[in-house]
Amino acid sequence: MAALREWVLGTQRVSLESSDVLWATVRGTFSEEEARQLTVLLQEQYAELGRPYYLVVDLGGSMGPVAEETAQSVAPRKLLAEHVRPEWFQAIVFFGGKRSQREVLQALVVALQFTGRIRLEARFLETRKEAREWLEAHRQQHTPPPAEPLP
Structure with a gap:
């Protein structure tokens, strides 16, 4: 499906696929600046849409947590944990990646x-x-019923 909008945050790519689905493709590791930019983008999408949306994350190209924890590898995760809000999302789907990720x-x-x-x-x-498949099934289960006609 063609993207309605796309953003590139360093090596990461994010695209708005439909009015309620944002796809993120993770490549390599997140820098602290990329995590900050992603947080702003996620919040802006919530504000623009005026409702929660789905976030689908492709982890296939990410490097995942490094074997030796460093301040550089922990900082982006800490930033995301502190600033991303669950109410922005209908659900988050992660696919691909390693068990450690x-x-x-x-x-x-x-x-x-x-x-x-x-x-x-x-x-x-x-x-x-x-x-x-999960996204489509979830959307069908959580779509509000059509409005009743006025008498």
């Missing part, structure tokens, strides 16, 4: 649970196809 992201999701007033729904899947 998923564990770090699960910890980040748990941290986000404590910052908001709502529960953040997150799914960890293997493939883009599974992510699309």
Whole structure:
């Protein structure tokens, strides 16, 4: 599907696929500046749309957490945990990546649970196809019914 809008944050790419779906493709590791830019972008999308949206994250090209923790590798995750709000999202879907990446992201999701007033729904899947299928099923289950005609 063609993107309505695209952003490039260093080596990371984000695209608005439809009015309620934002796709992020992670390549390499996030710098602190890229994490800051992503946080601003996520908040701006929430403000522009006026409602929660889906975030789908392709981890296939990311390097994941480094074996030796450094301040440089921890800072972007800390920034995201402190500034991203669960109420911005209908749900977040992660696919691809390594087990260690998923564990770090699960910890980040748990941290986000404590910052908001709502529960953040997150799914960890293997493939883009599974992510699309889950997204479509979730959208169908959570689409409000059409408005009743006025008498």
